[in-house]
Amino acid sequence: MANTAQARKxxxxxxxxxxxxxSQRSTxxxxxxxVRKAIEAGDxxxxxxVFQSSISTIDCIADKKIIHKNKAARHKSRLSAALKALAA
Known part of the structure; x- marks a missing residue:
């Protein structure tokens, strides 16, 4: 248990x-x-x-340092690769 007022706060x-x-990580x-669901549906x-809106969400959460910027980049890269594979 915190002993000082500062520690309690x-x-x-x-x-x-x-x-x-x-909540942000859940988002x-x-x-x-x-994005994964839309790719699997083939549309x-x-x-x-959905990918474009997700990129915005990922960047926003990375900017707030809730996840590391490299992790955000990795997610975006993998989603982008899956989207390109759908087109091929």
Whole structure:
């Protein structure tokens, strides 16, 4: 248990921040799954549209340092490669 007022406040803030970050990570996973689902359905136009919105979400979450920028780049690269494979 925190012994000082400062430590108690930091503990409260950590709980609140953890909930926010968890929500953001969930949004990220949902965006990635939406692209995967559109690619599996074989609809190139829909997959491209969902991909563009997902890229925006991934970049936003990486900018907030909820995930590392390299992890964001890896997700974008893999989704892009899957989208290109659909076109071929």
């Amino acid at each position: 930091r503990a409260r803030q950590a709980v609140k921040q953890n909930l926010h970050n968890s 990220l996973r949902t965006a990635i799954k939406a 190139k136009e829909k997959a491209t549209a």
